[in-house]
Amino acid sequence: MEKREELYRGKAKSVYKTDDADRLILLFRNDTSAFDGKRIEQLDRKGMVNNKFNAFIMQKLEAAGIPTQFDKLLADNEVLVKKLDMIPVECVVRNYAAGSLVKRLGVEEGMKLNPYTFELFLKDDAKGDPFINESHVVAFGWGTAEQLARMKELSLKVNDVLSKLFDDAGLLLVDFKLEFGVFSDGSIVLGDEFSPDGCRLWDKDTKKKMDKDRFRQGLGDVIEAYEEVARRLGVPL
Numbered sequence: 001m002e003k004r005e006e007l008y009r010g011k012a013k014s015v016y017k018t019d020d021a022d023r024l025i026l027l028f029r030n031d032t033s034a035f036d037g038k039r040i041e042q043l044d045r046k047g048m049v050n051n052k053f054n055a056f057i058m059q060k061l062e063a064a065g066i067p068t069q070f071d072k073l074l075a076d077n078e079v080l081v082k083k084l085d086m087i088p089v090e091c092v093v094r095n096y097a098a099g100s101l102v103k104r105l106g107v108e109e110g111m112k113l114n115p116y117t118f119e120l121f122l123k124d125d126a127k128g129d130p131f132i133n134e135s136h137v138v139a140f141g142w143g144t145a146e147q148l149a150r151m152k153e154l155s156l157k158v159n160d161v162l163s164k165l166f167d168d169a170g171l172l173l174v175d176f177k178l179e180f181g182v183f184s185d186g187s188i189v190l191g192d193e194f195s196p197d198g199c200r201l202w203d204k205d206t207k208k209k210m211d212k213d214r215f216r217q218g219l220g221d222v223i224e225a226y227e228e229v230a231r232r233l234g235v236p237l
């Protein structure tokens with residue numbers, strides 16, 4: 001397997017073609033962004049920690065029957081994945097109120113959501129990732145109703161699997177964002193990454209924030225918190 005030219009440079013990862021038309025390499029950089037890319041900083045070890053964290057989680061999800069992009073870890077910062085035609089929609093599942101939900105509805109941070117909520121955002125930094133609903137996805141052709149139904153089904157399954165996994169590690173899975181794409185066989189597959197950059201994790205007892213909110217809110221020790229989560233889960237770093 002040979003690494004070929006860069007296809008795309010995102011805010012946190014670079015995407016490379018390979019000699020296999022069905023595979024890409026994701027390179028996790030140390031760049032850390034917030035507020036739709038308006039603030040970017042380099043954090044030592046972040047690329048390596050998120051790459052290994054993501055590989056660990058994707059393999060847990062595969063084992064639970066969720067189709068993911070994961071193929072194999074290639075290096076500290078690189079992973080081989082299935083090449084997907086990404087659906088430009090972010091699926092957000094929330095178990096507790098935080099972030100934009102608190103701002104939008106004025107509810108108290110930490111309020112238990114019963115049942116969980118499922119939200120969609122258009123992946124478009126220039127427009128500030130606007131909140132959308134299912135009819136927008138279909139009407140504007142970002143995905144079909146069937147694809148959307150599958151994305152929702154898989155998102156809720158991810159929530160079941162990971163809520164338990166984090167709970168066993170003494171952490172609350174507050175919310176998370178997933179991105180899906182279409183593989184060459186037409187199936188919907190989980191893409192992008194699952195790491196503390198794209199979810200909220202709080203210590204169950206102290207409610208200490210252990211995710212990217214430490215960066216967004218200037219709380220410090222960002223990567224130290226990611227490493228602590230990895231240690232509790234048993235992710236080999």
Ligand code: ADP
Nearest residue numbers: 010011012013015069081082083084086191192
């Ligand atoms: P962003 O685009 O939000 O700045 P990243 O820096 O994480 O994000 O860049 C990674 C890009 O690669 C994203 O646009 C993401 O949708 C895309 N991507 C992630 N996984 C895959 C995949 N398996 N196949 C194709 N594209 C992918």
Ligand code: UDP
Nearest residue numbers: 092098099100101175176177197198199200
């Ligand atoms: N999220 C993400 N990328 C985005 C927007 C949100 O990974 O572009 C994640 C975020 O880390 C959180 C969840 O999705 O775990 C819900 O985010 P929210 O809508 O509360 O927005 P935020 O306040 O993070 O901007």
